[in-house]
Amino acid sequence: MPENEVDETDCCGNGCTNCILDNPPKLSQQALLAGKRNVILSYARFKMLSNVVHNGDEQLRLLHFVYVASDDEENDSILDIPPGHHVMLRAELAGHAAPLLRPYSPYWTDFVAKEFKILVKLQPGGPMSDYLAALEPLQVLNFRGPIGNYVHDSSSPKSIYIIAQGVAIAPTLPIVAQVLDNEDDMSCIRHLMCVKDLQHVYFRGRLLEFAKYWNYRSCLYLAHQKCGCGAATCDELCVHLKKELRYNERARRLRLDAMQLAAQKISSNQNGSIVIIAGNSTFQRSIREQAIIAFKLSDENIYLL
Numbered sequence: 001m002p003e004n005e006v007d008e009t010d011c012c013g014n015g016c017t018n019c020i021l022d023n024p025p026k027l028s029q030q031a032l033l034a035g036k037r038n039v040i041l042s043y044a045r046f047k048m049l050s051n052v053v054h055n056g057d058e059q060l061r062l063l064h065f066v067y068v069a070s071d072d073e074e075n076d077s078i079l080d081i082p083p084g085h086h087v088m089l090r091a092e093l094a095g096h097a098a099p100l101l102r103p104y105s106p107y108w109t110d111f112v113a114k115e116f117k118i119l120v121k122l123q124p125g126g127p128m129s130d131y132l133a134a135l136e137p138l139q140v141l142n143f144r145g146p147i148g149n150y151v152h153d154s155s156s157p158k159s160i161y162i163i164a165q166g167v168a169i170a171p172t173l174p175i176v177a178q179v180l181d182n183e184d185d186m187s188c189i190r191h192l193m194c195v196k197d198l199q200h201v202y203f204r205g206r207l208l209e210f211a212k213y214w215n216y217r218s219c220l221y222l223a224h225q226k227c228g229c230g231a232a233t234c235d236e237l238c239v240h241l242k243k244e245l246r247y248n249e250r251a252r253r254l255r256l257d258a259m260q261l262a263a264q265k266i267s268s269n270q271n272g273s274i275v276i277i278a279g280n281s282t283f284q285r286s287i288r289e290q291a292i293i294a295f296k297l298s299d300e301n302i303y304l305l
């Protein structure tokens with residue numbers, strides 16, 4: 001059986017937007033070109049290198065994994081998880097008759113060293129969360145992928161609107177980096193983060209590094225941020241909010257809606273626009289509707305991660 005083939009037992013049953021049954025792990029173009037094998041196409045063993053608390057929040061963990069080769073394996077492989085794709089974690093847990101499957105979206109991958117990192121928000125009482133919370137370095141887990149349908153074509157520059165909710169900012173980072181790291185890519189990015197307040201903005205330093213590029217701009221939408229100005233809403237021009245922001249950070253104390261999205265419209269004349277939405281399914285549905293109103297886009301230009 002081809003190593004990227006799937007059957008019903010590969011589905012986690014959570015109704016993911018990009019279910020593995022509709023998006024089986026794709027053969028890697030880069031691996032084919034390099035004459036190498038992508039190690040993660042069927043379940044592969046990955047050793048955990050670290051399990052680190054993020055942003056001072058015990059419920060948030062940065063997990064780092066490296067591929068474990070078998071003793072007789074030749075060194076003819078790579079790890080290709082393209083931006084915007086996720087992987088499936090399979091774990092056999094005590095008290096569960098069948099293996100437990102949960103998808104996770106890497107925010108960093110090393111193609112040659114065969115390593116990747118994920119940001120995990122532990123869900124209270126969730127079986128995979130309990131398992132991951134207690135994981136010690138050197139424990140070995142099984143992952144498979146890459147799963148997804150987002151493809152970026154650098155030869156056709158676009159206006160790219162990336163809208164992320166909370167921790168789902170993580171899988172959007174490689175999508176941004178893919179554009180900014182290629183100086184021939186003329187695409188322009190608007191990276192819009194929807195979070196409760198500034199405490200819940202993750203990878204803030206990384207966003208500021210991105211902001212050095214001419215074709216990138218971000219904005220934080222803070223639905224419940226308090227501000228000394230006492231007004232119902234304000235933005236980075238407010239002296240009180242500005243004190244809480246880092247250099248050049250842009251923020252609005254309100255929810256992102258169609259009107260706010262339209263105000264983020266990129267003025268340059270690109271080959272069309274796409275919208276990428278990362279977050280839970282309720283968020284994806286709601287932002288998709290707002291994006292259709294704001295940018296008059298059709299469904300094929302909207303990617304849900």
Ligand SMILES: Cc1cc2nc3c(=O)[nH]c(=O)nc-3n(C[C@H](O)[C@H](O)[C@H](O)COP(=O)(O)OP(=O)(O)OC[C@H]3O[C@@H](n4cnc5c(N)ncnc54)[C@H](O)[C@@H]3O)c2cc1C
Pocket residue numbers: 016017018086102103104105106118119120121122123124125126127128129130167170280305
């Ligand atoms: C494509 C995809 C990519 C994902 N990538 C990541 C990732 O990179 N990092 C990450 O932490 N999680 C990610 N998730 C969610 C992850 O797969 C698990 O659902 C999560 O870790 C909880 O698993 P669990 O077994 O502990 O709890 P479950 O038994 O699945 O859930 C326990 C409780 O938490 C609730 N819950 C589960 N997930 C969420 C959520 N996101 N927001 C609010 N409530 C929730 C459930 O409704 C339930 O009440 C992704 C999900 C999808 C579909």
